Amino acid sequence: MAGIPQTLKGRSYTRVGAWTREELELALDLADELKQERARRRELRVLPGRTLGLIFRKPSTRTRVSSEVGIAELGGMALYVPAADLQLARGESTRDTALVLSRFLSGLMLRTYEQAEVEEFAEHASIPVINGLTDEAHPLQALADAMTIRERFGRLQGVRVAYLGDGNNVCHSLLRIAGRFGMELVAASPAGYEPEAAVVAASAADAERHGGSIEVTDDPLAAAAGAHVLYTDVWTSMGQEEEREARLRDLAPYRLDEGKLELADREAVVLHCLPAHVGEEITEEPLYGPRSLVWEQAENRLHTQKAVMALVIR
Numbered sequence: 001m002a003g004i005p006q007t008l009k010g011r012s013y014t015r016v017g018a019w020t021r022e023e024l025e026l027a028l029d030l031a032d033e034l035k036q037e038r039a040r041r042r043e044l045r046v047l048p049g050r051t052l053g054l055i056f057r058k059p060s061t062r063t064r065v066s067s068e069v070g071i072a073e074l075g076g077m078a079l080y081v082p083a084a085d086l087q088l089a090r091g092e093s094t095r096d097t098a099l100v101l102s103r104f105l106s107g108l109m110l111r112t113y114e115q116a117e118v119e120e121f122a123e124h125a126s127i128p129v130i131n132g133l134t135d136e137a138h139p140l141q142a143l144a145d146a147m148t149i150r151e152r153f154g155r156l157q158g159v160r161v162a163y164l165g166d167g168n169n170v171c172h173s174l175l176r177i178a179g180r181f182g183m184e185l186v187a188a189s190p191a192g193y194e195p196e197a198a199v200v201a202a203s204a205a206d207a208e209r210h211g212g213s214i215e216v217t218d219d220p221l222a223a224a225a226g227a228h229v230l231y232t233d234v235w236t237s238m239g240q241e242e243e244r245e246a247r248l249r250d251l252a253p254y255r256l257d258e259g260k261l262e263l264a265d266r267e268a269v270v271l272h273c274l275p276a277h278v279g280e281e282i283t284e285e286p287l288y289g290p291r292s293l294v295w296e297q298a299e300n301r302l303h304t305q306k307a308v309m310a311l312v313i314r
Contacts, residue, residue, distance in 0.1 A: 001033045001034075001036075001037055001044070002033075004030070004046050004310050004311065005026060005030075005311065007023075007026075008023060008026070008311040008312050009311070009312060009313075009314050010127075010128055010312065010314055011128055011311075011312050012122040012125075012128050012129040012130065012312070013128070013129075013130050013131060013139060013140075013308050013312060014115075014118050014119055014122050014129060014130075014131045014137075014139070015115070015131060015136075015137045015139050015173070015176070016137070016139045016142050016173050016176035016177050016180065017176050017202060018139075020180075021180045021181065021206075021210065024143070024146070024177065024180055024181075025181075026311065027143055027304065027307045027308055027311060028143065028146060028147055028150065028304070028307070030307040030310065030311065031143070031147050031300070031303040031304045031306070031307040032147070032151075032303075034303050034306050034307055034310070035300075035303040038073070038303070043073070043075075044073070044074065044075075045074060045075030046074055046075065046310050047071065047074040047075050047076040047106070047309065047310065047313055048075040048076065049075070049076065050071070050074075050075070050076035050077075050106035050107070050313050051071075051076060051077050051078070051079055051104070051105050051106050051107075052067065052071045052076060052077075052078050052079070052105065052106065052107045052108070052109060052309065052313070053078075053079050053081060053101055053104075053105040053107070053108045053109070054067060054068070054078055054079065054080045054081060054109050054111075054132070055081050055082075055083050055086065055088075055108065055109070055110050055111070055112075056080070056081075056082060056083065056110075056111040056112075056132070057082075057083040057084075057111060057112040057113060058111050058112065058113070058133065060111055060132070060133075061274075061275070062274060062298055062301045063109075063111060063132045063133060063140065063301070063305075064080065064111075066301040066302040066305050067109055067132070067305055067309075068080070069302060070302055070305045070306040070309060071306075071309055073306065074306060074309060074310055076106065076309075076313075079105070083112070094117060094120045094121055094124070095120070095124045097121075098120070098121045098123075098124035098125040098129075099124055099125070099126075101125065101127075102125045102126040102127045105127055106127060106313050106314065107127050107128045107129075107130065107309060107312065107313040108121065108125060108127055108128070108129050108130070109129075109130040109131075109132045110129065110130070110131065110132055110134075111132035111133045111134075112133075112134055113134065113135050114134060114135065114136075115131075115134040115135070115136040115137060117134075118131045118134055127313075127314075128312035128313060128314075130308060130309070130312070133169065134169060135169055135237075136169055136172060136196075137169050137172050137173050138169045138170050138172075138173045138273070139173050139176075140301065140304065140305055140308070141170055141173060141174075141273050141301070142170075142173035142174055142176065142177040143177070143304035143305075143307075143308070144297055144298075144300040144301045144303075144304045145174055145177065145231070145271060145273070145297065146177050146181065147300045147303065147304055148271065148293055148296055148297040148300050149161070149183075149229055149271075151296070151300075152269055152293060153228065156181035156182065156183055157181060157182035157183065157210065157211055157212060158182065158183070158184060158211070158212070159183050159184065159228050159229065160183075160184040160185075160186070160226060160227045160228045160229070160265070161174070161178060161183055161184065161185045161186070161227065161228065161229040161231060162185075162186050162188065162220075162223040162224050162227035162229065162230050162231065162260075162264070163175075163185065163186070163187045163188065163223075163231045163232070164188050164220050164223060164224070164230065164231070164232045164254045164255075164256050164260070164281075165188075165189065165193075165232045165233060165235060165251055165254045165256075165281055166189060166193050166233065166234075166235055166237075166247070166251060167187055167189045167193055167194045167195030167196070167216075168195075168233060168237060169237075170233045170273050171187055171189075171195045171233070172195055172196065172199045174231065175187065175195060175199055175200060175203040175214060176199065176202065176203050176206070178203060178207065178212065178214065179202070179203035179204065179205070179206030179207040179210070179212065179214055180206050180210065181210060181212070182207060182210030182211040182212035183207070183212045184207075184212050184213045185203075185207075185212070185213070185214055185215070186215045186216075186217060186222075186223040186227070187200075187214075187215070187216050187217070187223070188216075188217050188218065188219060188220040188222070188223035188224075188254060189216070189218065189254070190218055190250050190251065190253070190254065191218060192250070193250065193251065194216055195216065200214060200216055220253055220254045220260065221260065221263060224260040224261075224263040224264050225263045225264070226263075226264065226265055227263075227264045227265060227268055228264070228265050228267065228268055228269070229268065229269055229270075229271055230256055230260060230261060230264055230268060230269075230270050230271070230286070231256075231270075231271040231272070232254075232255075232256040232271075232272055232281045232282055233272065233273050233281065234275065234276070234277055234280075234281055235247045235248065235251045235277070235280055235281050236248075248280065251281070254281075255280070255281060255282065255283065256270065256272075256281060256282040256283070256286050257282070257283040257285075257286065258283065258285050258286065261285075261286050261291065268291060269291050269292070269293045270282075270286045270287065270289075270291055270292045270293065270294060271293055271294060271297050272287060272294045272297075273297070274294065274298055276294070
């Protein structure tokens with residue numbers, strides 16, 4: 001493969017909207033190459049001696065494992081540090097922590113609650129900061145989503161995506177990347193669960209520039225009709241456990257089931273960012289059936305995160 005582009009070295013990836021369409025496309029193209037090279041079992045140690053720090057305030061399967069495996073395959077190493085084990089937990093400031101860790105690490109990934117914490121780390125760190133998930137955004141997941149869709153359909157522009165359920169962090173980042181690439185995304189959520197208006201507006205403005213469209217509706221059947229991709233996420237995210245019963249009741253009509261899959265395009269595929277709760281936001285057939293790309297989508301977390309690390313870590 002060709003050398004790693006140098007244009008994004010030192011840059012943080014805190015949200016989808018922080019990168020241009022061209023920069024996001026660069027990451028997707030590199031992810032495709034890295035996936036092909038891995039299938040050939042070729043080692044690409046483009047980050048020898050680098051260390052990625054992982055500060056997590058939330059549990060993780062895909063983000064943590066793909067990050068640790070990814071940096072190792074690029075020739076570096078990961079240092080996993082639960083936030084509770086740092087002096088952050090005893091009142092040391094984000095600014096001081098960022099300044100100190102910049103002297104030890106080559107890059108830093110945060111998985112936390114407040115988007116503002118990620119942005120503050122990025123402001124004060126002299127190393128790239130990567131958002132591994134916040135309550136507002138999940139930009140790494142959005143890259144894997146886009147990669148998976150592009151692999152299947154050969155394009156992103158004009159692909160119709162129906163997102164069903166809670167207008168949460170995953171929905172926000174999916175909206176932003178859909179707008180950037182001119183996709184036709186319909187987000188179906190009940191009243192009180194809609195994605196944030198500012199995210200919808202920014203995504204719609206992007207989509208208009210790139211020949212796509214963004215729509216928010218409370219009608220899940222209309223959203224599913226003719227869709228090329230049906231996408232859902234858990235209804236009760238980390239920190240929302242007390243709302244579980246109300247969420248199950250309010251979101252039940254938005255379950256991704258066989259009926260909605262029948263309304264979609266004949267070649268439609270199913271995505272879910274995982275973990276899945278079968279019988280809640282999705283039924284067994286769409287998740288495990290022949291039209292599911294959920295497991296390819298999960299694998300692509302590795303390739304896209306390797307691409308981001310290779311692009312930004314000096």
